[in-house]
Amino acid sequence: NLMLTQPHSVSESPGKTVIISCTRSSGSIASNYVHWYQQRPGSAPTTVIYEDNQRPSGVPDRFSGSIDSSSNSASLTISGLKTEDEADYYCQSYDSSNHEEVFGGGTKLTVL
Amino acid sequence: QVQLVQSGAEVKKAGASVKVSCKASGYTFSSYNVHWVRQAPGQGLEWMGIINPGGGHTTYAQKLQGRLTMTRDTSTSTVYMEVSSLRSEDTAVYYCARGVNSGWADNWGQGTLVTVSS
Numbered sequence: 001n002l003m004l005t006q007p008h009s010v011s012e013s014p015g016k017t018v019i020i021s022c023t024r025s026s027g028s029i030a031s032n033y034v035h036w037y038q039q040r041p042g043s044a045p046t047t048v049i050y051e052d053n054q055r056p057s058g059v060p061d062r063f064s065g066s067i068d069s070s071s072n073s074a075s076l077t078i079s080g081l082k083t084e085d086e087a088d089y090y091c092q093s094y095d096s097s098n099h100e101e102v103f104g105g106g107t108k109l110t111v112l
Numbered sequence: 113q114v115q116l117v118q119s120g121a122e123v124k125k126a127g128a129s130v131k132v133s134c135k136a137s138g139y140t141f142s143s144y145n146v147h148w149v150r151q152a153p154g155q156g157l158e159w160m161g162i163i164n165p166g167g168g169h170t171t172y173a174q175k176l177q178g179r180l181t182m183t184r185d186t187s188t189s190t191v192y193m194e195v196s197s198l199r200s201e202d203t204a205v206y207y208c209a210r211g212v213n214s215g216w217a218d219n220w221g222q223g224t225l226v227t228v229s230s
Contacts, residue, residue, distance in 0.1 A: 001174075035216035037157075044207055044220040045149075045157065051214050090157050094215050099171050101147065101215055106156040 002026055002095035004104035011110040014081050020107045022091035023073040032094040034074035036065055039088045039106075048089070049076060078109075086111045114138040116146075116208050116221035123227045124198050131194040132224045134208030141189040142166035145211035148182065148193045150204040151223075158204075162211060163191055198228045 003025040012018040022034060034052050037045035047056050049065035052074065062082075067074045074093075078085055091104040119133040134146065148160040161172040163182040170182045176195070184191045195202055206224045209217035 033214050033216070037217075039157075044223055045209075045217075046220070047216060047218055050212070050216040050218070056218065088156075092157075092159075092216065098174060100173055101159040101162070103149075103157040103159060 001098060001100075002093070002102045004091050004093060004102055006089075006091060006104040006107045008105070009108040009110065011112055012081055014083060014111055016081050017077065017079040018081060018109065020076045020078075020089050020091075020109070021071075021073050022075070022093075022104050023071065024093065027096070028069065029067050029072045029074055029093075030069055032096065034065070034067060035092045036063075036074075036076045037090045037092065038085075039090065041087075045090065081111050083111050085109060114210060114219045116210060116219055118206075118208060118221040118224045121225040121227070123229060126198055126200060126228055126230045128198050129194055129196040130198060130202075130226050131192055132206050132208075132226070134191045134193070134221050136165075136189045136191070136210070139210070141186060146182075146184075146191045147209045147211045147217050149207045149209060149217070151207070152201070152204040155204075160193070160206075165189075165191060195226075198226075200228050200230060202226065203228045 005023045036049040038048045039045040048063045053065040062080045064077045090106045115137045163170045165184045181194045208221040210219040
């Protein structure tokens with residue numbers, strides 16, 4: 001079954017740039033879209049990137065997404081970090097072999 | 113605006129069943145799938161399954177096959193998620209979320225805490 005592997009945690013200073021990776025265990029990263037969600041404590045997730053690199057309306061352009069076939073991974077890049085970006089981030093993609101959506105384990109972003 | 117409003121918190125005994133509702137508004141109910149996702153305390157997101165409210169077709173995560181049932185009521189624009197034979201590890205916040213064709217969830221319910229006690 002498909003697994004999406006994320007770093008457990010990352011930390012960076014305000015104003016800097018952070019990259020969160022999401023590595024696909026099997027099949028090509030390009031074969032199914034990758035979506036990214038932000039979840040603050042006590043709240044439901046919200047989408048920050050969908051379909052690899054698209055931003056929903058209202059999400060600042062400091063958030064961007066990409067995929068890299070050489071490492072079979074997707075990345076969420078947050079530039080100009082703000083303290084309000086501190087949250088858990090999850091990637092999601094589709095496992096065609098069993099028709100299931102799969103979430104990565106989540107990455108806790110600390111902005112200090 | 114799009115809204116998904118879920119039913120309130122539940123406390124259940126191990127072995128019982130729980131049914132959570134998710135009432136949709138602000139869009140054409142039959143035009144979008146609805147995902148169910150759960151999150152155990154301190155843990156990550158777990159996809160449970162998806163229902164197409166138009167035709168009622170469902171797909172469940174293998175892990176929950178046999179214990180999970182999703183249904184819908186088009187007259188009230190409500191989807192339901194029922195888990196049977198509850199275990200302590202089913203204690204979680206359960207979310208419904210509107211699904212877009214490419215698989216992402218663009219709007220989420222507020223979550224429903226289900227606590228399973230032994």
